[in-house]
Amino acid sequence: MYPSKFDYHRPSSVQEAVQILADNPDAKVLAGGHSLIPVMKLRLAAPAALVDIGRIDALQSISRSNGSLRIGACVTYNEIANSADVQAAAPLLAEAAGQIGDRQVRYRGTIGGNLSHADPASDLPAAALALGATLHVAGSGGSRSVSASDFFVDLMMTALQADEILTEVEITAAGAGTGSAYVKFEHPASGYALCGAAAVVTRDAGGSCTGASLCFNGVSATAVSAADAASSLVGSDLSDGAIDSAVSGMSIPDATGDMFASAGYRQELARTLGAQALRTARDRA
Amino acid sequence: MGISIELEVNGAGVSKEVEPRLLLAHLLREELGLTGTKIGCDTSQCGSCTILLDGQAVKSCTVLAVQADGSEVTTIEGLANGEYHPMQQAFWDNHGLQCGFCTPGMIISCVDLLNSNPQPSEDEIRHGLEGNLCRCTGYHNIVRAVQAAAETMNG
DSSP states (O other): OOOOOOEEEOOSSHHHHHHHHHHOTTEEEESSOTTHHHHHHTTSOOOSEEEEOTTOGGGSOEEEETTEEEEETTOBHHHHHHOHHHHHHOHHHHHHHTTSSOHHHHHHOBHHHHHHHTOTTSSHHHHHHHTTOEEEEEETTEEEEEEHHHHEEETTEESOOTTOEEEEEEEEOOOTTEEEEEEEEEOTTTOOEEEEEEEEEEEOTTSOEEEEEEEEESSSSSOEEOHHHHHTTTTSOOOHHHHHHHHHTOOOTTOOOOSSOOHHHHHHHHHHHHHHHHHHHHHHO | OOEEEEEEETTEEEEEEEOTTOBHHHIIIIISOOTTSOOSSSSSSSOTTEEEETTEEEEGGGSBGGGGTTOEEEOGGGTOBSBOOHHHHHHHHTTOOSSOSSHHHHHHHHHHHHHHOSSOOHHHHHHHTTTOOOSSSTTHHHHHHHHHHHHHHHO
């Protein structure tokens, strides 16, 4: 299957890339291409031009400084899953990245492409949400930062404007007493998440919970935070009973029902996997 | 609009002018005649189009030829060096194939797997090959082949 014809641009800087986007309203950004090329081959997308940001040096690195982890948009899933810096500062992201697709896909797919594509059944959106990531964005009018909680707008829709590129993902490094886990129930053929639960908990020296977040992929049109369930754990001892009680009444708004699973089934998966992720996160804290 | 690209395929330099929408799998098969690389599902799932791009196993049906500009590509045709690559020999010895359609991509993925993990457990082999589908063998002999090749290559 061939994609429709398109013009191809390969800028060497972010500035050049956003200028090309501003000049070509029908252009799309190409990073690893593992979401975009398949939809172009199926002719679900037919952009007039592609702006290949895969060779822009500034987007390729992982760095850690002053308690913050910064990951360039073109860093691949494989690099994230195997990076000692990510494993130390944001192990949740490394764990989620290692569960995406298969080996070949993980060599090509990128964090920037994943978050910008905003497929709700992919694995990184809920991890970014649970970690409170800050997404740095460049456009022809300048740069700005968007919190992960404001980034995912609707099904495959983000806060990015047509002439903007996600350039970097910034995460505050996990502190002492913090544990996290990503647990996924995947569709057996596609590997996409019917439900993926991302949990982060922090405990003080006495074992009491001082902070918790619980977010889900696959359950509704965007990655979603179960903020009430998570906040009800703060102050608890994170016992199995406390976790079960926090998730038992949880209901994700507008859960998706489709040919693979009903909305009710996804809700049940969220409660089950949410509890599993919280227990594992607690054990790692 | 033609784009000039230069890459190294199985050790030989290649210069081509290509359409931006040309997929790497089609460049290899139709322009360069390297039909060992198969196109199966054409939706980045089956892995039969797997090749090494700068040493990493990728699905060439989901890479544009222009993205491979400046890169080194190894296909199944480039593995043997006078004699079979140890992975090819191990597939032969262990009957790791039946119809053979998935085999070129499967062997490339297995080579990549051992490059990153020279002594994988059976579980790591099965997990590591989740991007390659085989509808004949039930995978058992493929796993045996990888184990045998690991033994040879760690010699």
